[in-house]
Amino acid sequence: MRDRVVVVEAPGRVGLVEQDAMPLRPGTFRARTLFSGVSAGTELSYVKGTNPYLHVTWDADLGLFRPGTPSTPYPVTRLGYMQVARVVESATPAVAEGAVGAMTYGHRTGWVADPVAERFVPLPDDLDPLLGVYVAHMGPICANGLLHAAADLHGTDVRSLGDGVRGRRVAVVGGGVVALLTALFARRHGAASVVVLDPTPQRRQVAEALCLETLDPDADDPAVVLKTRWAHTAGDRGADVVFQCRGQAWALRLALRLLRPQGTVIDLAFYQAGADAVRLGEEFHHNGLSVRCAQIGRVPRGLVPVWDRERLSAETIDLVRAYGDLIRKHLVTAVVPFEDAPVLLTDLAERRRQELQVVLAV
Numbered sequence: 001m002r003d004r005v006v007v008v009e010a011p012g013r014v015g016l017v018e019q020d021a022m023p024l025r026p027g028t029f030r031a032r033t034l035f036s037g038v039s040a041g042t043e044l045s046y047v048k049g050t051n052p053y054l055h056v057t058w059d060a061d062l063g064l065f066r067p068g069t070p071s072t073p074y075p076v077t078r079l080g081y082m083q084v085a086r087v088v089e090s091a092t093p094a095v096a097e098g099a100v101g102a103m104t105y106g107h108r109t110g111w112v113a114d115p116v117a118e119r120f121v122p123l124p125d126d127l128d129p130l131l132g133v134y135v136a137h138m139g140p141i142c143a144n145g146l147l148h149a150a151a152d153l154h155g156t157d158v159r160s161l162g163d164g165v166r167g168r169r170v171a172v173v174g175g176g177v178v179a180l181l182t183a184l185f186a187r188r189h190g191a192a193s194v195v196v197l198d199p200t201p202q203r204r205q206v207a208e209a210l211c212l213e214t215l216d217p218d219a220d221d222p223a224v225v226l227k228t229r230w231a232h233t234a235g236d237r238g239a240d241v242v243f244q245c246r247g248q249a250w251a252l253r254l255a256l257r258l259l260r261p262q263g264t265v266i267d268l269a270f271y272q273a274g275a276d277a278v279r280l281g282e283e284f285h286h287n288g289l290s291v292r293c294a295q296i297g298r299v300p301r302g303l304v305p306v307w308d309r310e311r312l313s314a315e316t317i318d319l320v321r322a323y324g325d326l327i328r329k330h331l332v333t334a335v336v337p338f339e340d341a342p343v344l345l346t347d348l349a350e351r352r353r354q355e356l357q358v359v360l361a362v
Helices: 042-048 129-134 138-154 177-188 201-209 222-229 249-258 309-331 338-349
Strands: 002-010 013-020 029-037 057-059 064-066 083-090 100-103 110-113 169-173 193-197 213-215 231-233 239-244 259-267 290-293 332-337 357-361
Touching: 002 338, 013 338, 029 100, 029 129, 042 338, 083 129, 100 129, 129 138, 129 309, 129 332, 129 357, 138 177, 138 239, 138 259, 138 290, 138 309, 169 177, 169 249, 177 193, 177 201, 177 239, 177 309, 201 213, 201 309, 213 222, 222 249, 239 249, 249 259, 309 332, 332 338, 338 357
Parallel strands: 169 193, 169 239, 193 213, 239 259, 259 290, 332 357
Antiparallel strands: 002 013, 029 083, 029 110, 029 357, 057 064, 083 100
16 A cells, blocks of 8 residues: 655655555554645745745754754655545544544645544534544634633633633734634634735635625725724724734734734734834834734643643634535635645745645545
8 A cells, every 4th residue: 555645855846755554553543535735834835945944953942943953854744734534444442443534644645643642633424524624733723813812811711712802803914714714713702893904805805705804904004994993992992902814024013003002913923034024113112012922832821721722623613613614615715636736836835826725635
């Protein structure tokens, strides 16, 4: 038995290689891929050569990038984290043969997993399995953003994912997959208003098709528009919380301008080129603002025992159940054969092709 694997051989060079399938060991199970979602931010950073793991060493003990051997050198053989698979063999009572679940083993047609070391999230029978690509990792990224907003208000006393958005005015900067799922989470959990800001007309059209309000940041100054609309008290206007989901400096600068005084930007973006244009001497300083990074690698301090990845995946299943038809119709913009992955990834990296969410079908 052979598995096909997507490999980034060097910047701009993506291939499809065959490997011998791993043997089934006691306590493990064999999964065959059904769908594999493409994460346009993280994955394309390896295709473009802009990911810091390609150039320096990540010191996990110190939490620092340091000079040295790259943590992830080329060839990159494990790319992607949005897989849906069917269990075709099982040597463990923990995972039944025939089960369909969400996993994070990268773009490949098959995988042997140890359920003690790796996550397998069973998908409900009433859920479109293609939408399961969001369940293991991408959806939890967005849910974790809401969790950080809740912790910003309530510390460790977070009872619901909506504790940071319920009844509040929410702005979401960006119109990619992370931004749109985050906006849907905020609306699902009771935000009083949710406005998505992105300069790309096609992305705003998708947001509107998802029944989300949008603004063009290149038109009238959106900070003036929203601060005129969203009044709290005298001298206190703007968004209660902003989710920043686009990895460019102008987006973070805009997010800061949208906030009410002493508000917080929950930042889910990956700034591959840094953020040199962020002007910390302006609104950030004069309005006493905060920026809180909501990386999926950690939930807010003190919430780990209650809000683990499994709970965030359960919240994602709830979201996809609620909006699945809209997400499938408008957010998933292309489903392509697995064999087309090398051409697809290089086209996306070189901007020869524009897509929101691509799913590889095996």
